[in-house]
Amino acid sequence: MVKLASWNVNSIKARLPILRDWLESFAPDVVMLQELKCQTEAFPLLEVESLGYHAAVVGQKTYNGVAILSKAPIEDVIERLPGEPEDAQSRYVEGTTFGLRVGAIYLPNGNPVASEKFSYKLDWMAHLRDHAAALLGTEQPLVLGGDYNVIPEPEDCHDPKAWEGDALYRPETRAAFRRLLNLGYVDAFRALHNEPHAYTFWDYQRGAWQNDLGIRIDHLLLSPQAADRLTASGIDREPRGREKASDHTPIWCEVEQ
């Protein structure tokens, strides 16, 4: 069994105490991290290695930044989304570990919609789709996980009306996410859970966590060969309730070896 997780930590430095506790207690084999908000050289590599993990890190000062942690070596790492070779933003890292091809994704937020940020998001999603399609051709078990900044369906938020017009819920955004699924990828959470209002992100503001006013925007997408082996999935709400929490909480799945 391989236990994989994804977590937008909203600053690796600010989250290090919670991350350390969670790695020890939850003990995932593979973790996809987003929003490191630090340069690659500033990543706490020794700390992570002392907890028993290898790491592939693509950092950036102040913004973005992604990593894969794994209890096994990570091979054949790529640090950019193919098709976005000159992307100045660190939003993608991919490698092979435990016999799985794993991609860690921090998809652009895209707000405000009436700006170039939204077209950047849609372009990025088109490139992700192209790459995800190419990967399927390899017939490997694939896990593309991360903060997609996409609310797939109305039941993935508390109040769809409140999200109308937002880049996370725009029809173009949801269609682009469906185009990814339509290639043959499976949402590891939705494949095994049909309950609505299961969230992965709660805003720091307006008591969103206390009132469970969240959104489900972090996803683990599995290729058919990985989905065949899916045995469990879930959302670990525990870290979101802690002091100095990230605004996201970890999602996870288990696949048979």
Place this chain on the structure above:
DNA sequence: ATGGTTGCCTCGCAA
């Protein structure tokens, strides 16, 4: 319609 919060790092920007 606005503001509320966090993290960066420098007092504004992104989320």
